[in-house]
Every structure is written in C-alpha cells, then in structure tokens.
Amino acid sequence: MRRLLFLLIPALLAVTAVGCSSDEEVVGTTAPASGTHTATASATPTGTATAPATGTPTPTVTAVPSPTPTVPASWPTYSDANLGFSLRYPPYLTVTEKGPRDPAQGERDIEFRTQGDAVLTVILAIIANDRHLALDEWTTEYAACLPDSISRGTVSGHPAIFCTSQPAELPSEATVFAHDGNVYLLKSLAPAQDYPTIVASLVVPAQ
Numbered sequence: 048m049r050r051l052l053f054l055l056i057p058a059l060l061a062v063t064a065v066g067c068s069s070d071e072e073v074v075g076t077t078a079p080a081s082g083t084h085t086a087t088a089s090a091t092p093t094g095t096a097t098a099p100a101t102g103t104p105t106p107t108v109t110a111v112p113s114p115t116p117t118v119p120a121s122w123p124t125y126s127d128a129n130l131g132f133s134l135r136y137p138p139y140l141t142v143t144e145k146g147p148r149d150p151a152q153g154e155r156d157i158e159f160r161t162q163g164d165a166v167l168t169v170i171l172a173i174i175a176n177d178r179h180l181a182l183d184e185w186t187t188e189y190a191a192c193l194p195d196s197i198s199r200g201t202v203s204g205h206p207a208i209f210c211t212s213q214p215a216e217l218p219s220e221a222t223v224f225a226h227d228g229n230v231y232l233l234k235s236l237a238p239a240q241d242y243p244t245i246v247a248s249l250v251v252p253a254q
Contacts, residue, residue: 115247119137119244122135122138131252132203132251133250134171134249135245136245137241137245139161140159140160140168141160141162141165142157142158143160144158145158155172155173156170157170167237168235168237169242170236171231171233174229174230174232175228176229176230182223182224183208190208190221191213192221196210202224202231202251205225205226208223208224209223210223219234220234220235221234224251226252231251233245233246
C-alpha cells in the first residue's frame with residue numbers, strides 16, 4: 048500500500064505542473080494580442096481625414112502706367128538755349144515770353160495763347176527756388192495744389208508732381224519739377240486736350 052502511494056504522489060505532481068504550465072501559456076498569448084490591437088489603433092495618424100485649407104489666393108494688383116502721348120510731327124518746338132530745355136506745342140497756339148522774371152537768374156514766364164482770340168491756354172513759369180524748398184513744400188506753398196489730387200511721376204527723367212491747382216482763378220492742371228536751382232511750373236489755364244502731350248514733349252537736361 049505504501050508503495051502504491053509513493054508511485055501516485057509523483058504522478059499527481061507531474062499532472063499539476065502540466066496544468067500550471069498550460070495556464071501560463073494562455074495568459075502569455077492573450078496579453079500580446081491585446082497589446083498588438085492597441086498599438087495598431089494608436090498608430091493611425093490623427094487629422095488625415097481633414098482636407099488642407101485652400102484659401103482663395105489674393106490677386107496681385109499691378110499698376111499699369113498711362114501711355115505716353117505721341118507728339119505730332121507738325122507741332123513747332125520752343126527751345127531756350129540758355130537753360131537748355133525745349134517743348135513742343137500745337138500750331139493753333141502762339142508763344143509769348145512775359146515778365147516780370149529775371150532772365151539773368153534763368154527765370155522765365157512763357158505763355159501759350161490761342162490765335163485770334165488770344166485766350167491764355169498754357170503757361171510755363173520757371174522760378175528760382177531761393178528758399179531751397181523741397182518740391183513737396185514748394186508745390187503746397189506756391190502751386191496751390193489740392194492735396195487729394197496729387198500724384199507723382201517724372202518729366203524728362205526728373206521727379207515731378209502732377210496735381211489740380213486751385214488758385215483764385217478756375218482750377219487748372221499743374222505739373223511741377225525742379226532743375227538746376229529752378230522750379231518749373233507748367234499749367235493748363237483753360238480746358239486743353241493737348242496739355243498732356245505738351246508735358247510729354249518737355250526735354251530738360253539731366254541734373
């Protein structure tokens with residue numbers, strides 16, 4: 048009997064060991080399966096379903112310069128040998144040099160009047176800048192330019208201010224630029240469709 052018990056005890060111990068080993072394997076295989084699922088879910092990138100914002104592009108505004116008027120070949124030329132400038136004017140106008148200005152300082156008053164009724168249409172005043180004012184200051188003080196009408200450009204390569212001038216008379220178009228210590232003021236004193244062409248025809252030496 049004792050011998051039988053000694054034989055059964057090792058057998059029972061072996062069965063118990065096999066059962067424990069089987070339970071451990073079940074736990075060991077279940078945990079990785081759960082962990083693998085979790086890793087797969089977290090690896091999915093967030094936000095991939097959101098389409099990138101595509102805003103409407105802001106259009107680029109490009110300034111288109113006004114075309115330079117073509118000076119007709121039939122227009123006469125007025126030139127000043129002392130100051131070295133010249134301009135063209137329509138043949139229905141006559142030219143008169145007026146004072147009071149100081150020719151010794153290079154100052155001029157040149158009037159362009161219509162033939163027959165002698166209506167003053169365009170005047171070119173060349174005035175010494177004795178106070179050495181900047182062009183903006185001179186324009187405000189002497190040319191009576193309306194602030195909202197001021198624009199900028201060039202005349203014969205010189206920086207210029209274009210504006211509507213409103214002195215005591217009727218409003219007029221004005222062009223102002225500086226050269227060699229003088230200020231050039233070209234004004235259209237009456238409606239003149241050829242005024243822009245006269246301005247474009249001005250030729251002034253470089254500084």
